[in-house]
Amino acid sequence: MNSRLSAITLNTFREAVRDRVLYNLILFVLLLVASAPLFSQISIGLEKLMLVNVGLSSISLFGVIIAIFIGIGLVSKEIEKKTLYTILSRPVRRWEFIAGKYLGLLLTLVVNAVLMTAGFYAALLIFIHSLAGTDARMLIAVYFIVLQFMMMVAITLLFSAFSSPIFSATFAFALFVIGTFGEDLKNFAAMSHGATKYLVTGAAYILPNFASLNVISQVAHEQNVSGQLVLFNTIYALLYSVAVTVGAILIFERRDLK
Amino acid sequence: MHAIEIRALSKDYPVGFWKRTLRPALKSLDLTIEAGETFGFLGPNGAGKTTTLKLLMGIIFPSSGSATILGKDFLDPEIKRKIGFLPEQPYFYDYLSAPELLDYYAQLSGVPAGVRKQRIGELLSRVGLSDVGNKQLRKFSKGMLQRVGIAQAIVHNPDVIFLDEPMSGLDPVGRHEVRELIQSLKDDGKTIFFSTHILSDAEALCDRVAVIHKGELRGVGVVNDFRSSVADKTEVIWLGAGALRAVEESVVEPHITGDTVRGTVQSADLDRVLDILRQRHARLISVTPIHRTLEEYFLSKTREREKEPVQL
Amino acid sequence: MKSRRQANVTWGLLLVALLAGAIVSRRQVDKVRGTQTTLEDALYLPSGKTVKRLSLGYSSLLADIYWTRAVQYFGARHVRGAQHYELLDPLLEITTDLDPNLIVAYENGAIFLSQKVPEGAGQPDAAVRLLEKGIRANPLYWRLYFTLGFVHYVDRHDYRAAEQAFQKGSEVPGALPWMGVMAARMAEHADDPATAAYLWKTIYETTKDKEIKDTAEKHLISLRVESELDELERRTKAYYESRGAYPEEWSDLIKVGLLRGVPVDPNGVPYRLRLDGTVQVADAKKFIYLERHGKPLNK
Structure with missing residues (x-):
């Protein structure tokens, strides 16, 4: 990694940390601590299931929210406050700026997810008093969540590269929802006919699909996740994220930054 | 280079x-x-x-x-x-x-x-x-x-x-x-x-x-x-408004306050103007050469084409 | 300037290549996941009421999504010849909880549910429950009574209940007159294959679902074969009564004028004549719904 890219990456990470983004961890821990005993009231034996579901779902949701709220400002804030002027007047290539911002936010989210996962396993130990061998499987769910972050950061960055924060947030969130129902979009395509079928099928492939990255309920029910799924999900998330980031670069390379 | x-x-x-x-x-x-x-x-x-x-x-x-x-x-x-x-x-x-x-x-x-x-x-x-x-x-x-x-x-x-x-x-x-x-x-x-x-x-x-x-x-x-440029204009101030008429042609933008007159004179005309004023018994208060300043240059450059129809 | 344009082209080509790669890998992901897609979610949310609360007011959109999931689930299982459709009923429950007026979910869903395995889920009681729920929510939609009567008749063989369903349906304002005719036939000719044929024909003509239409067509063909076999056996019996022995070949019947030619099934394959005067199809597997004297030939 060249030194400019790493400098931008680390500065983006530092900004997030100093903006107290990681404070959400406190909320996360509170949520975990509160949820386990609360749900165990409902049904004995469901305690662990609920803890796994609440824990993993929050890791995903907190991350996506952070990705959107920081992501929308990554480029537009630097333009608005003109800090970008002092960056681009240096030997920094525009793609390095975008890539650095991407990696910086992703680093923030990964650190956040790692800390949350540690807290989550701690909660499992405290409330369930043991860790089974199958509990390692939940790390696959966390890994998929990180893959989802990769895609969400790229998507928000794409919008941030050409539009206002409000617009970016709206569209990034819309794509998050659509991606969550990605499998249903494909189903719609299968059920429609004629031109609509081609249109919806095309959209189903171009739009992000997070459905296969969500194995939370699977691991909560202690079902297996196939190695092939891990492999192809990784390839898919990587290629999709880089493609969207390249899209952001393509827009940003041509842009007059008034 | x-x-x-x-x-x-x-x-x-x-x-x-x-x-x-x-x-x-x-x-x-x-x-x-x-x-x-x-x-x-x-x-x-x-x-x-x-x-x-x-x-x-x-x-x-x-x-x-x-x-x-x-x-x-x-x-x-x-x-x-x-x-x-x-x-x-x-x-x-x-x-x-x-x-x-x-x-x-x-x-x-x-x-x-x-x-x-x-x-x-x-x-x-x-x-x-x-x-x-x-x-x-x-x-x-x-x-x-x-x-x-x-x-x-x-x-x-x-x-x-x-x-x-x-x-x-x-x-x-x-x-x-x-x-x-x-x-x-x-x-x-x-x-x-x-x-x-x-x-x-x-x-x-x-x-x-x-x-x-x-x-x-x-x-x-x-x-x-x-x-460093030679002053091409001189500011002249004198007492005796009556003398203005005799030098009117040479004095640019005269300002009269009571009996005091302040005006600008081309450096080439200065000696002649001063002679006439003395002849008319006007009392000279100051004679100051005016350098062409940056400000003047700036103003002249930003104004000069103002009146032309500028396509914007 | 020139180098900028070159850079743009390079980035553009890279983008296209990456997108193509992403789509290819997406297809691989789909292949790996196969038909287990979306079902974990469906399983996890136990009731439609929970989903409705989570839907923040967009419940009819969500109902469409769940209906799509139900159809995909059913279709994917069906193609693989599955024996179990354990999620179909919960999916339909959630769908109709979310949008109680989604008629298609009751009509088609009930037929998916009631059909015998592997053609359907083999849960006619669940189908009846679904239809009764639909009738409570949409009392003016008389066709739901038709489907209810149909399920009672075809899959539950409960002719009393079928009669009642057709009767109630015929009383709904706007119901077509044949609903009343159906009720009357239930009372008198419930066992008549013509009655079943009439019901399947109605389904065939009114449904928009390809899957259901195919099934109805297969039933109609089987029913036609059944009535043809009945007719042929009547003629071998007539031959026996006049000659004191069963015919050995179809030509025996043709000679005495009881047949005009060798009888063939809808696929053009000749029927098989047995020495005891009974008649069979050459390949029973071609007619999966074929019944003889109230018993299915295929298990």
Whole structure:
């Protein structure tokens, strides 16, 4: 990694940390601590299931929210406050700026997810008093969540590269929802006919699909996740994220930054 | 080799709902700045000064034309190791401390890790910020921020420094400090290109100035010429309004206050006018040669074509 | 300027290549996941009421999504010849909880549910429950009574209940007159294959679902074969009564004028004549719904 890219990456990470983004961890821990005993009231034996579901779902949701709220400002804030002027007047290539911002936010989210996962396993130990061998499987769910972050950061960055924060947030969130129902979009395509079928099928492939990255309920029910799924999900998330980031670069390379 | 050479650089902004109309922000600018020169880029607000600087920095792209800096194309990323830039009213990452900010910028400019720490320490004392420690920039005053701004522009020891309105928004003390800093850079032999609408700053610091107005270059002048040129007009003040009639033809814009008359006379006519006034027993109060000042030059350049129908 | 354009082209090509790669890998992901898609979610949300609360007011959109999931689930299982459709009923429950007026979910869903395995889920009681729920929510939609009567008749063989369903349906304002005719036939000719044929024909003509239409067509063909076999056996019996022995070949029947030619099934394959005078199809597997004397030939 060249030194400019790493400098931008680390500065983006530092900004997030100093903006107290990681404070959400406190909320996360509170949520975990509160949820386990609360749900165990409902049904004995469901305690662990609920803890796994609440824990993993929050890791995903907190991350996506952070990705959107920081992501929308990554480029537009630097333009608005003109800090970008002092960056681009240096030997920094525009793609390095975008890539650095991407990696910086992703680093923030990964650190956040790692800390949350540690807290989550701690909660499992405290409330369930043991860790089974199958509990390692939940790390696959966390890994998929990180893959989802990769895609969400790229998507928000794409919008941030050409539009206002409000617009970016709206569209990034819309794509998050659509991606969550990605499998249903494909189903719609299968059920429609004629031109609509081609249109919806095309959209189903171009739009992000997070459905296969969500194995939370699977691991909560202690079902297996196939190695092939891990492999192809990784390839898919990587290629999709880089493609969207390249899209952001393509827009940003041509842009007059008034 | 010229330090900066701008050739027919233009920028149009599309305006209107359909973005079909083009509004020119800069019209075919040609400008050459020599190495070691301090060059003032003068113009009223909205004249196109910032547009020119943004073009040169690669922040916006020209509609046509080109430029070279130190003999290389201005969009060549490598040339940017040798230039420094201070934007107008800069804002910096306010969650950083001054040393952190300068370290970040030094990394981006490719300053090797080994020399960064020492260079930043020296720089901070040079701009008078050696005692700020790890205070975050959000707690800095405007004058301090401006000094940080200059420090970031020179952290990588560039040969050419671009400053956009470096003195604007500062109190007299701050302005003085920034002026001193620029003077010291000039003494180091740097090429300095700075835009301003404050003429006294330009007069004090610059070797040459260019005047830009409504996106158009109106003239380039040597500052020393304005100082040393022979006064071509003289201001004459005398008591005795009755004598005015005899010299009326030669006196431009006479102002009469009670019995006192103040007017301007072409230097060539001065002796004749003074003779006539003596003959009429007018009492001379003062005779002051008027140098052609930068201000006058500036005003003449920004006004001269005002009455022509300017296509905008 | 030139180098900028070159850079743009390079980035553009890279983008296209990456997108193509992403789509290819997406297809691989889909292949790996196969039909287990979306079902974990469906399983996890136990009731439609929970989903409705989570839907923040967009419940009819969500109902469409769940209906799509139900159809996909059913279709995917069907193609693989599955024996179990354990999620079909919960999916339909959630769908109709979310949008109680989604008629298609009751009509088609009930037929998916009631059909015998592997053609359907083999849960006619669940189908009846679904239809009764639909009738409560949409009392003016008389066709739901038809489907209810149909399920009672075809899959539950409860002719009383079928009669009642057709009767109630015929009383709904706007119901077509044949609903009353159906009720009357239930009372008198419930066992008559013609009655079943009439019901399947109605389904065939009114449904928009390809899957259901195919099933109805297969039933109609089987019913036609059944009535043809009945007719042929009547003629071998007539031959026996006049000659004192069963015919050995179809030509025996043709000679005495009881047949005009060798009888063939709808696929053009001749029927098989047995020495005891009974008649069979050459390949029973071709007619999966074929019944003889109230018993299915295929298990």
